[in-house]
Amino acid sequence: MNLSQLYYFRTLARLQHYTKAAAELFIAQSTLSNAMANLERELGVPLFARKGRTVELTKYGREFEAAVIESLNALDKGVERAREQAELLTGTIDIGTVYTVQDSYLPALMRAYRASYGDGLTVNLFQGLTLPLLEDLERDRYELAFAAYVENRPGLTFVPVLSQSLVALLHRNHPLASRESLSLAELASHDCPIITYRPETPIGTEVARHLDAAGLKAAAHADDEISLGALVDSENDSVGLVLNTLGLAPFINLVAVPLSDVPKDFHPICLVYKERAFKTRAVETFIEFTTEFKWDPSAEDTEDFEEEDS
Template sequence: MDLLKLKYFQTVARTEHMTKAALELHIAQPALSVMIARLEEDLGVPLFDRIGRQIRLNLFGKAFLKHVDKALGALEEGRREIEDLAGLERGSIMLATTTLIRVADILGPFISLRPDVNFRITQAIAEDAMVNLLEKGEIDFCFATSAIERPGICTFPLETEEIVLAVPSTHRLSGRHSIHLSEVANDPFINLKSGYSFRKITDEFCSKAGFIPNIVCEGDEPAAISCMVRAGLGVAFLPAASKREMPPLHLIHIEEPVCQWTPYLVWLERHYLSLAAQSFRDFIMEHYGQTPIR
């Protein structure tokens, strides 16, 4: 079976859109359609349900995709292992994260030491999506906002960071240094959309304080939250590192409940890690000085 057909099928299965897949693969859409049709002919079954111009992966396609992901993932691992055996330590490290800002602080020191290493970074909304990428072999590591307890998953805790409340300069509590979270139970909140890990964590903080937050603005851009707070639209949870922003925000310590998070470096135990990826993991472990959790 032609490996190129498998790669094309994997891309079409992921996008469930012929035109998008063709653009991503840099081939003509009619040629891609022919390749998929030939693959289906080889297998003797349709892999997609076609409704008008839309396509959806069917039962046969979903079953076949699992094996295609494993096969192509194993070949990619083999390629990277051969590169290492040949002494090609330089390479790409593939990461996934829900928040790009936090990752920048972690990557900076490593890149300054190893400018020869390249990173490919994917932003994902949910941690389940990142774990799925790990298990398919599409990434080496992901940064999660909590420990992931699954067989074969290794997690390494990074530095625990306080979560604070950002308020506009005109807010009634702007002169306070600390509060109980229940004091803003009736305030309008700005946050990420449901599905983001940070949203899940902060919703739990509010639940512990005995209220459901009144979300007046929710979006996909973490960096935009600060702008909305400055505009006076509402209050928001932010990592304490936000105090470095220019212009600075008014950040208030939350006494009760305890509001903090611990990001984790996560990888798949059986996934082959290149020398570059191993050096990155070793750097993280040395920097944070702890033992990975299995």
């Protein structure tokens, strides 16, 4: 068994087609066929079963594929580390991110990262909502994402890096707008129309649990802070239950009142990455740095990024 056979196997297992795999590997189909036949003979088990013009992995092939992918990823990583050992970390990282961390957290993180590792790394940001971001991360559109925690996403690692508070958003003419704090129980007793996030979103699910516990029901829903703020601004008697983020900044007629019975770290934002995906040295270093980074929320400076909306 040699490395070429393992790389050939990995490609054929992914494409499940000899002609396509041989073309991608820039070898003759006969070379690929002979390599796989020798590998199966050496292992003593069939790895592929023919299915018309294509092939599919056998039970033994699927088990072998998992070991091969893990081994080759580790090897590729070691080769890259050896090449980069005496160099600045360079390259490009594509990161999907919810927009609410781009005002101060990400600029502060990038300044600190560049202070430690230099300016060789290019970071491209792609903005979106949590669920689409995670779907694109799973499809390998990004190496990393900053998004809310979502349950039942096998293969993804979520590392909390900051949290956002939930507040009551009211028009300044609302009778409760002058309060220093409010509770959900008080909102229930005032019978105010509640506007909050759609329950099918991660943040909406979190809020819905608290509404149920307080005996409250939402009268209207929105996807984000800007849309939610606009609804509250147009309905002076309503109360928005919303994250206190930069999305509220445009609404000069609205006030955000803290909620006394909701934890301040209500909504964690996580650094998310695929557990088994190959990671360049730059990506691994970025993960390690971000995990240990301590953010000072009082920093308000901005940073320029190459950004693309998703």
